[in-house]
Amino acid sequence: MGRVFRSQRLRYVHQHRWAYLLIAPAAVFLLAVVGYPIVETFRLSLYQSQASTATETFVGLTHYEAILTDQAFYDLLYRTGKWVLAGVLGKTLLGLLIAVALNADVRGQKFFRTAFLIPWGIPYAISAVVFRWIEHPQYGALNAALLKLGVIEQGVGILGNPDTALLGVVVADIWIGTPFMAIIILAGLQSIPVELYEAASIDGADRYQQFRYITLPQLKGVLFIATLLSTIWTFVSFDVIWTMTRGGPLNATTTLVIQIYQVGLENGAMGRGAAYSVIGFFVLLMFALVYIRVYAGDDL
Template sequence: MTSKRVVAPYVLILPSFVLAALIVIWPVNELAQIASHSVNRFGQLRDFVGMANFRALLDDPNFIASLWRTGIWTVAVVGGAVICSVPVALVLNEDFYGRDLARVIVMLPWAVSLTMTAIVWRWALSGESGMLNSALLEFGIIDQNIQWLAEASTAFPMQILIGILVTIPFTVTIILGGLSSIPDDLYEAAALEGAGRWEQFRHITLPLITPFLNIALVLNTIYVFNSFPIIWAMTQGGPANSTDILVTYLYKVGFRLGKLGEASAVSLVMFGILLVFTLIYVRLTTSREVKA
């Protein structure tokens, strides 16, 4: 009887493990095979080269720059989206006339393709006839057109802002789910005790929506870290590779330069970074639950 109880959980999770192996472990194994061999443009493995493809990445300044830029991109977009989404979700959680319409308007960009959104913003940021330059000239804020996407100093910050804008709807949805789960009785009791709006937010709202904020942070980190459309549709990593992140760098190495071994090495590096982040998150979450 005891042995059945020990074996039963493993039997129940076996189908999920097999599915995960097919979806994750097998592709990673294939990537490892390609990354450790020299590969021709047709994907045929040649000689075993060990860590040569990884050493080639470390010797490439564009890879190092893309790695740092990916970190900046991910932290800025995810952090900015969460900071902006909390007040938006708080407003949309209030009971006011037109709330349903306001929620639809906020969520609508989520239904639009990221590629289409990036193309529209590329037109809006055009240095010659873009809507942003036209508006700024009309209000007298600038006296000549700015080449927003043609200069590294402005292209990447603008892409970060657009990344934040397109991430807000999904983040607001998650936070709204957390806010709707908080009983109104808690706020009523706090108000009777003399707690103001800030005290209620600090001691009731924020602690109770923290698990939902954690979910938003993890999911957004994974999505943003691997986000391809915004950077590629707007600048293709330019000018002069100054807006490349790892995923666009991978595309160039693999499909433009035909270096499939190095591209596979980049994929493994990206997988490793996300795996480490996920393990750290799980460890922190588990330790908090144990302490609670």
């Protein structure tokens, strides 16, 4: 039996040898630019390494033990969770509303679809600088509007207050990421057969019932994939937070990615920073496993 199996496997490889040869360069390239950095990060996390002296001392799992037994790490994960949850939820809800509006047969439909892509096309750092000025306590447009409406009596330092800084950064992230969600959801809306709505209308279903029982179920797969991608991208987002607050004030906007940069590159503790990176890798891996499990289980 084993001989037959080996014979069949060799025959299969022989028949598809040209296919393997054609994909070999891409596989080697991926191993070089993706695989090697991952393996090197794992290796580096086992060493006490200082960027200034370029020396390494093997310490095993010491970094992981120090991180996982520190309450500050769990506070960091909690902040990261709030950042990801608020950002993804805001982008999904706004994206859904915009997609439904853009899917309607209105005048200037093509113009509005193009206009909503502009925030996504602007570099994240530039958008972050714009929002930092919008939320400036003295010169910002937001405070000027609130003062004019009589909501506040003096300028509020949104990014300078630990209680509101994360909210100020999340707003910028939502503005940047919403166009992607809107376009993906719009594509899903356009794939829904019109006949379903016509049949529901004949049966007496109003717009809300059509949205609840036709639109949302039909968008289930699209929403799942879009929110998963948005979750991963928001989790690893660095540009917006670093440009607006650099993780401050008082670490109020420090997420896991910001922590990795500060520990590994700013402080030069490469080994400890690599350990944070490995932990982040496993957190994202759990997201991927959940994605595969749900996707395969529900046949989205």
